[in-house]
Structure formats: C-alpha cells, structure tokens
Amino acid sequence: MDDYPIPNIPPVYWKAISNNDSSFDNKFYYGVKTTKIFCRPSCKSRTPNKNNVYIFKEAQLALEFGFRPCKRCQPDNLLLPxxxxxxxxxxxxxxxxxxxxxxxxxxxxxxxxxxxxxxxxxxxxxxSPLSYLKKIRLTTAADKLKNTDYPIQVISSDVGFQNNAYFSTAFKKYYNVTPKNYRKQFR
Missing domain, CATH: 1.10.10 (Arc Repressor Mutant, subunit A)
Known part of the structure; x- marks a missing residue:
C-alpha cells in the first residue's frame, strides 16, 4: 500500500492519461480524488486536474482506498452499482x-x-440531477433567509443562481412565497 498515492506522477503516465493511451491499460490505473472514481489510462472522460490524480498499480488497490470504478471505461470490468x-x-x-x-x-x-x-x-x-441541484440550492437559500441577514441578492449568488430574477421565480414556485416574504415569516 506504499504505492498510494504516487506523489509525482511520472510524465509518461500523465501523457498516457492525457492522450487516452490504451497501450498503458492494465499497467496502471488512475483515481481522481475529488470524485473518488478510478479509470484506465484509455478512458475517454475529460482529463482530470493533475493535482487530483493518484496512480494505482492495480484496480484492487484503488478499491481498497475507497475509489469506485468508472462507468465509462469499466476498469477490470468492475462496475459500480x-x-x-x-x-x-x-x-x-x-x-x-x-x-x-x-x-x-x-x-x-x-x-x-x-x-x-x-x-x-x-x-x-x-x-433529474438538475432538479436535485435546484432543490439543494433552494433549501440552502431558505435556511440562509431564515438564519442570516444577508441581502437576498447575495444569498441568490451564494447558492449558485446566476440571475436574481430567476432565483426569485424558482423560489416562489418551490415555496409558494417570494424570498422576501419567506424571510418576513421568520422575523
């Protein structure tokens, strides 16, 4: 387990990952620490940030460290449920x-x-994933409206809405009340 992580990715491994080089498949696997997913070097997924990559000599080692197999390249034909x-x-x-x-x-x-x-x-x-995302943003905004004095525009931006008008419309549709009136209910 002293193979985890390889702190300095050998340039030849990084080139293989960047170029999706299938000649390196089964020679090593790479895991992305932000997603906890590991892949074959030939995986056609977006090239990860090099600072977030760990190199594993075997797929089993990646599994032991809590990484899950990629749905796209299925390293060692393993598939995450x-x-x-x-x-x-x-x-x-x-x-x-x-x-x-x-x-x-x-x-x-x-x-x-x-x-x-x-x-x-x-x-x-x-x-859908985007409905789930919107729900998380709106429930977080509701919590901030209840528990902080931040301006509504700041809360809208903080939770990921790019447009204040859209935030107000989405909030009203979800909670049946405007953000301003929602805040007033708790004051």
Whole structure:
C-alpha cells in the first residue's frame, strides 16, 4: 500500500492519461480524488486536474482506498452499482452546488454520457440531477433567509443562481412565497 498515492506522477503516465493511451491499460490505473472514481489510462472522460490524480498499480488497490470504478471505461470490468454511483453524484452536488453546473459538466465529471446519467439518476432518485441541484440550492437559500441577514441578492449568488430574477421565480414556485416574504415569516 506504499504505492498510494504516487506523489509525482511520472510524465509518461500523465501523457498516457492525457492522450487516452490504451497501450498503458492494465499497467496502471488512475483515481481522481475529488470524485473518488478510478479509470484506465484509455478512458475517454475529460482529463482530470493533475493535482487530483493518484496512480494505482492495480484496480484492487484503488478499491481498497475507497475509489469506485468508472462507468465509462469499466476498469477490470468492475462496475459500480447504480445506487452507489448516484449517491456519489448527490454527494458531489451537495458539496459543489454553488458552482456552475450543467448536465454536461456532471456527465464529464462522472464519466458517463448525459443520457445515461440523466436516466439512471432519475430511475434511482425519481428526479433529474438538475432538479436535485435546484432543490439543494433552494433549501440552502431558505435556511440562509431564515438564519442570516444577508441581502437576498447575495444569498441568490451564494447558492449558485446566476440571475436574481430567476432565483426569485424558482423560489416562489418551490415555496409558494417570494424570498422576501419567506424571510418576513421568520422575523
């Protein structure tokens, strides 16, 4: 286990990852610490940030350290069950909801097609990933409206809404009251 992590990725390994070089498959695997997913070097997913990459000599070692196999490249033909995969996506959204996020960026992050991610997430959670994201943003905004004196525009921006008018419309649709009147209910 002293192979984890390789602190300085050998340039030849990084080149293999960057170029999706299949000649390195089964020679090493790489894990991305932000998503806890590991891949073959030939994986066609977006190239990760080099600072977030760990190198493993065997797929089993990646599993032992809590990394899950990629849905796209299926290293060693291992496949993460849909429920666990969706929970990883939910955890990611919960931690990064304030960032700009699209179905495309989620599918790239979680090594899947947009269609597969949308369909699987909907099947497991009963809602789309973007509906889940909006719900997290709105419930967080509601909590901030109740418990802080931050201006509504600041809260809107803090929870990831790029447009204050859209935030107000979405909030009213979800809570049946405007953000301003919601805050007044708790004062």
């Amino acid at each position: 849909n429920e666990e995969w969706v929970e990883l996506i939910c955890d990611w959204i919960d931690e990064n909801f304030q960032d700009d996020m699209t179905l495309n960026s989620l599918s790239e992050t979680f090594h899947s097609s947009q269609f597969h991610l949308q369909r699987t997430f909907n099947k497991v959670k009963g809602e």
